[in-house]
Amino acid sequence: MAHTPVTLTNARVVTPDGVHDGRLRVENGRVAALGPDTPSPAAPPTGEVRDLGGAWVVPGLVDTHIHGGAGHAFPDADPEGALATVAFNRRHGVTSLVGGLVAATPDDTLRQVAALAELCDAGELAGIYLEGPFIARSKCGAHDPELLRDPDTAEFDRWLEAGRGHVRMVTVAPELPGALDLIRAAASSGVVAAVGHTEADYERTLAAFDAGATVATHVYNAMRPLNHRDPGPIAAALNDARVTVELIMDNVHVHPGAAALVFSSAGADRVSLVTDAMSATGLGDGEYTLGDLRVRVSGGEARLVENGAIASSTIVLPQAVRNTVEGLGVGVPEAVRSASSVPAAALGLAGAGRIEVGGHADLVVLGRDLTVADVMYRGAWVA
Incomplete structure (x- = not known):
């Protein structure tokens, strides 16, 4: 199922290798890119863009x-x-x-x-x-x-x-x-x-x-x-x-x-x-x-x-x-x-519990008090 691309900016992303400060791009239900918050002004991201204000983005x-x-x-x-x-x-x-x-x-x-x-x-x-x-x-x-x-x-x-x-x-x-x-x-x-x-x-x-x-x-x-x-x-x-x-x-x-x-x-x-x-x-x-x-x-x-x-x-x-x-x-x-x-x-659950490029976009946005602010499952926000 195709979903609207989503770019999360100003995020603190917990990855298997540490914390990535910057942006995360989701396309077609998967994490497409992790990068710094310095996009080219000539190529703004398409789809939904959400500034998280420094909030945590963690794996599902x-x-x-x-x-x-x-x-x-x-x-x-x-x-x-x-x-x-x-x-x-x-x-x-x-x-x-x-x-x-x-x-x-x-x-x-x-x-x-x-x-x-x-x-x-x-x-x-x-x-x-x-x-x-x-x-x-x-x-x-x-x-x-x-x-x-x-x-x-x-x-x-x-x-x-x-x-x-x-x-x-x-x-x-x-x-x-x-x-x-x-x-x-x-x-x-x-x-x-x-x-x-x-x-x-x-x-x-x-x-x-x-x-x-x-x-x-x-x-x-x-x-x-x-x-x-x-x-x-x-x-x-x-x-x-x-x-x-x-x-x-x-x-x-x-x-x-x-x-x-x-x-x-x-x-x-x-x-x-x-x-x-x-x-x-x-x-x-x-x-x-x-x-x-x-x-x-x-x-x-x-x-x-x-x-x-x-x-x-x-x-x-x-x-x-x-x-x-x-x-x-x-x-x-x-x-x-x-x-x-x-x-x-x-338990050998391949791909679960990890944020990495190419992996499923199962993401959780945590507020400052670490309560769940939003959830994405396979690239779509969960209502």
């Missing part, structure tokens, strides 16, 4: 751990509802989503994977993520413990068949029987294995990374805690340069002091900001469901009705960027990359 953000929003959940396997979640996030600056599933029966999981694969084929989702069912009962979080089971490579293979190449990541608790075999099978299939919802000790976690796991699922949450004589999976992930560390920066899941430790230990290039958001995101307080579990949201904080455990978040990814900058003192370019190019690279 990439949420690789999200379960729903705008009243809908990916585990519902409802295409219209999933599209509503995608549209809601796109309006708020998140232009690439990996649809997240929670623990379900084997038949339900296959049905969910197949439904999301259709949306991946259509280009609406960037992939599929299975957070369960191969996780520890003692660290199940907001997953139904009755639906958890030991890692099974035969079941994993059925997911791959149903997903038609769109399964991007699976979380595994390394201490479970068959876990390392599952991690090896995932790595050999091009699927990212993540360590999470786990009681694994430091050594077993390192064994998982050696077997091919490359992501730590929402670090701190639903995993053996950090202790100076029992460092567990948190220290293993922070110390291992092969590992990208997910972090939920809603100021509920992780205290800012602990979040700052993640950035100082791993560095922004290994921190992937995620929301773990649920269907209540974008709505208000009340009761909702996550999978088959009841969740009560109060003051934006989501907890299971049954036992009060934290159950997902209700933020959209730009809020995580703001919290990181304002609460931790991380620079805007670094925080943005942790919500764009870092998660995209961790």
